[in-house]
Amino acid sequence: MSIQNIQPEDRAWWKRVLAMAYFVIATASWFGILYRGFFVIRSGEEAIKKWTSTVLPATLLLFVPAMIIAFSVFAFPIKYSLFGTRKRTPFPEEAPIKEERHTWGRVGFFYASIPFFRWTVFPSGLGIVAIGIGRAFIPIKEIVTLRTCSSGGYELLHSSPELRNPVILPSKRIFESLQSLAGAGQDSCHSR
Secondary structure (H helix, E strand, C coil): CCHHHCCHHHHHHHHHHHHHHHHHHHHHHHHHHHHHHHHHHHHCHHHHHHHHHHHHHHHHHHHHHHHHHHHHHHHCCHHHCCCCCCCCCCCCCCCCCEEEEEEEEEECCEEEEEEEEEEEEECCEEEEEECCCEEEEEEHHHEEEEEEECCCCEEEEECCCCCCCCEEECCHHHHHHHHHHHCCCEEEECCC
């Protein structure tokens, strides 16, 4: 059977199965190696050097992709994550109004510090790039609420099915640009 003969829904199913299997194996391996590491610490300095120079780097190479898979689910619903079959809306072919690179932010349960986020305000919405996780676009018509938070960020609630709520913006400039486009009032939120 050729790969070209496999139906798209079957490919998506296999993609989810393989991603989940990889995540489970990588996570179990990571915890197993850390558990073993506690016993290596008791063995002495030579064993620690050997363990940290060989086993630990190999485990990190296994674990980092598993973290990216998990972070994808933290930011995007399953259908739009690495496990899903649906594609997220691409950025529009418009000139950006405002852009901030190498900053922090939060999408749903995924939070990253500087320099992992890029925010771009377009005339038709907000483009978000989380390095290693993916990109998403929220059209202006799907912005439900924009409000300031006591934590120093700015909260955006939306009705887009492609990413989780809330979206925490790091910049007053991005917030005000979106506010002027969306015509939304300014409320305040409680820190989360």
